[in-house]
Amino acid sequence: MKFLLIVVPVLLMGIYAFKRQKTLITNTKKSIYDFIVKDIQGNSFDFSTLRGKKIMIVNTASKCGLTPQYKQLEEIYTKYKDDQNFVIIGFPANNFMRQEPGENKEIAEFCELNYGVTFPMMEKIDVKGKNQAEIYQFLTKKQFNGYKDSKVKWNFQKYLIGRDGKLEMIINPQTKPNDPSVIAWITK
Incomplete structure (x- = not known):
């Protein structure tokens, strides 16, 4: 009986430690280049193809008050994609007051028709909550991104990734994509 009183708690502690370690192992991505996601057409999009680029x-x-930011996003993408080796990656999300209710095809049509979006758009995901996409776990948790913890406050929050694939800045949703601080980051 004494044996069981000692062995059972030790086994339980070992199982807990293993499960915790397993969780950490699945989140060992060190840079944005470790991610493969689906684009808005359902094709694989490998972030490793963006090595050496600055990424927003x-x-x-x-259906958000900030939706007109698509215009500025497209303008800076067009202006800096070649000269500054810069890319914007959009992730539609319906996490804030159901402001992105459409399916991927509808979202793609809306972006192209209304704002002439040519920068890469990915499939609709959750950027917060229990179903938060793995890429957003990386972006919002310091233990994964090595930069800082953050919460996605609203639609059009911007994460700026340096040429080395590491998170460098987080820009609030209300800050326009063509804000001088963003342009300075792109061009430095």
Whole structure:
């Protein structure tokens, strides 16, 4: 009986430690280049193809007061994509007051028709909550991104990734994509 009183708690502690370690192992991505996601057409999009580029990741929505930011996003993408080796990656999300209710095809049509979006758009995901996409776990948790913890406050929050694939800045949703601080980051 004494044996069981000692062995059972030790086994339980070992199982707990193993499960905790397993959780940490699945979240060992060190840079944005470790991610493969689906684009808005359902094709694989490998972030490793963006090595050496500066990347802005932004969660988007079609029925938000900030939706006109698509225009500035497209303008800076067009202006800096070649000269500054810069790319914007949009992730539609319906996490804030159901402001992105459409399906991927509808979202793609809306972006192209209304704002002429040519920067890469990914499939609709959750950027917060219990179903938060793995890429947003990376972006919002310091233990994964090595930069800082953050919460996605609203649609059009911007995450700026340096040429080394590491998170460098987080820009509030209300800050326009063509804000001088963002342009300075792109061009430095």
